[in-house]
Amino acid sequence: MKEIENSIASCASLVELEKIRVSLFGKKGYFSGQFEELKNLEGEAKKEFAQNLNTNKENFLALLSGKKSVLEEGMMEEEMRKNSVDVTLFNQEQNAGALHPVMDTMDKIIEYFVSMNFSIEEGPLVEDDFHNFEALNLPKHHPARDMQDTFYFNDAMLLRTHTSPVQIRTMLQQKAPIRMICPGAVFRRDFDITHTPMFHQVEGLVVDKSGKVSFSNLKYILEDFLKHMFGDVKVRFRPSFFPFTEPSAEADISCIFCKGEGCRVCSHTGWLEVLGCGIVDPNVFKAVGYKDVSGYAFGLGVERFAMLLHQVPDLRALFEGDLRLLEQFR
Ligand code: PHE
Numbered sequence: 001m002k003e004i005e006n007s008i009a010s011c012a013s014l015v016e017l018e019k020i021r022v023s024l025f026g027k028k029g030y031f032s033g034q035f036e037e038l039k040n041l042e043g044e045a046k047k048e049f050a051q052n053l054n055t056n057k058e059n060f061l062a063l064l065s066g067k068k069s070v071l072e073e074g075m076m077e078e079e080m081r082k083n084s085v086d087v088t089l090f091n092q093e094q095n096a097g098a099l100h101p102v103m104d105t106m107d108k109i110i111e112y113f114v115s116m117n118f119s120i121e122e123g124p125l126v127e128d129d130f131h132n133f134e135a136l137n138l139p140k141h142h143p144a145r146d147m148q149d150t151f152y153f154n155d156a157m158l159l160r161t162h163t164s165p166v167q168i169r170t171m172l173q174q175k176a177p178i179r180m181i182c183p184g185a186v187f188r189r190d191f192d193i194t195h196t197p198m199f200h201q202v203e204g205l206v207v208d209k210s211g212k213v214s215f216s217n218l219k220y221i222l223e224d225f226l227k228h229m230f231g232d233v234k235v236r237f238r239p240s241f242f243p244f245t246e247p248s249a250e251a252d253i254s255c256i257f258c259k260g261e262g263c264r265v266c267s268h269t270g271w272l273e274v275l276g277c278g279i280v281d282p283n284v285f286k287a288v289g290y291k292d293v294s295g296y297a298f299g300l301g302v303e304r305f306a307m308l309l310h311q312v313p314d315l316r317a318l319f320e321g322d323l324r325l326l327e328q329f330r
Helices: 001-008 016-027 030-038 043-083 101-115 143-147 164-175 215-231 283-287 300-309 316-317 321-329
Strands: 126-130 157-159 178-187 199-208 234-242 245-254 271-280 293-301
Touching: 001 016, 001 043, 016 043, 016 271, 030 043, 101 199, 101 215, 101 300, 164 178, 164 199, 164 283, 178 234, 199 271, 199 300, 215 234, 215 271, 215 293, 215 300, 234 271, 245 293, 245 300, 271 283, 271 300, 283 316, 293 300
Parallel strands: none
Antiparallel strands: 126 157, 178 199, 199 293, 234 245, 245 271, 271 293
């Protein structure tokens, strides 16, 4: 009996304990054998045997149920230990988002002009011929229309090829003075390492009473703006042509890669072309019914700025959505 008591005490699992219980209390177990024997006894002997047997039985039942609780509790603890959360563990790496380099550049451009008190205007991407061309001094069959390869829906409707139609929309809705920029997407039938069919421009327009706005105002603000964007660069203005400005110019900055010495990026000229600008052509004011005013306008490609600022060699890479590229701008 002592032996069985020991084996209960040292038993390590509920399965094992159940085996011991069956060996004691099962149909063919120890106690049913003992009770069988009881039948063969009489009188005092029977009484004594029975008493002994009951004590033993109680004793083992108590031992078994005591051990059972201990084992069950142990199992529960084990289970809890296994499923517990270690609050001291480090977090799994989280992928934080970031602004796309083009939007980031756009924000930086907008920030500058908002600080200079320019308002932000918007216009539709699907434009009509009047706003995109006609009112900008680009009549039908004018050869300068070839400067912009246009996506047409039909004779009258198209995807805007520049943000300049928003100059027209703003002037038709508001009176001078005007001091606006228009950031937004534009579309051209172009696709190579520096051109994508959709890209972004920021347009600028300042209009005030006749004689109040001059080319030197334009030069001053653009020079200041380009230094805000590119740091300590030289800025020059080259005569150019746009139908909606007269005179027209293109602004260059000294090459930010070779500091003007000449390299592959600046085609060994030492200069990078960054925007178009000019004094608003009188024909544009005529088209919107403005009288006795003067103004300047400028337009720039945001992707071009982003490429230069981040040294992206192929513009198309900015629109592929490849995380390996985008992660570098986090
Ligand atoms: N709209 C011109 C372009 O897309 C840029 C520009 C805007 C030039 C305003 C002069 C004045 O090329």
